[in-house]
Amino acid sequence: MGVPIVHFEIGCRDTAKTGKFYCDLFDWKISDFGGTQMVDTGTKEGIMGHINSLGHEPHNYTTFYAIVDEIEPYLEKIKKLGGSVLIPKTEVPGAGWFAWFKDLDGNVLGLWKTAMPAKK
Numbered sequence: 518m519g520v521p522i523v524h525f526e527i528g529c530r531d532t533a534k535t536g537k538f539y540c541d542l543f544d545w546k547i548s549d550f551g552g553t554q555m556v557d558t559g560t561k562e563g564i565m566g567h568i569n570s571l572g573h574e575p576h577n578y579t580t581f582y583a584i585v586d587e588i589e590p591y592l593e594k595i596k597k598l599g600g601s602v603l604i605p606k607t608e609v610p611g612a613g614w615f616a617w618f619k620d621l622d623g624n625v626l627g628l629w630k631t632a633m634p635a636k637k
Contacts (some may be wrong), residue, residue: 520583524629525556525566528578532570539568582619582627588616591628606630 529535533554534556536554546557547568570576585591588606595602595618603625604617611630620626 523584524582529570530576582629
C-alpha cells in the first residue's frame with residue numbers, strides 16, 4: 518500500500534503578509550490556527566496546508582507531509598537508507614504528530630500521524 522501526501526507547509530517570516538500574497542494569487546481562504554494560518558485551497562482535488570513562521574531559520578521553506586500509521590519505524594528506515602532526522606516525532610496537541618527528515622539530497626519532507634485513525 519502506498520503512502521499518500523496529505524498536507525503542505527509554506528514557511529515565511531510574516532504569516533499575515535505571506536497569507537495575503539497567496540490569497541490574492543490563488544484565491545485561497547486563510548484562517549488563523551494556533552500561531553499559523555491554515556490554508557483552504559477551495560478544491561476537492563488538492564490537499565490543504567498551512568503557512569507558518571518558525572521564528573528562526575529556516576524562514577523560507579516548503580515541505581509536504583506523507584501520512585503514516587506510526588512515525589518511529591519510518592524515522593528508523595530513513596536513517597538506514599542514508600537520510601537523517603531533522604525534527605523528531607513532535608506532538609500537535611489534539612491533531613496528531615509530525616516529524617521532518619532530510620533525504621539523500623537534503624530535501625526536507627514531513628511525516629504525519631493523525632490522532633484520528635487513518636482511512637484505509
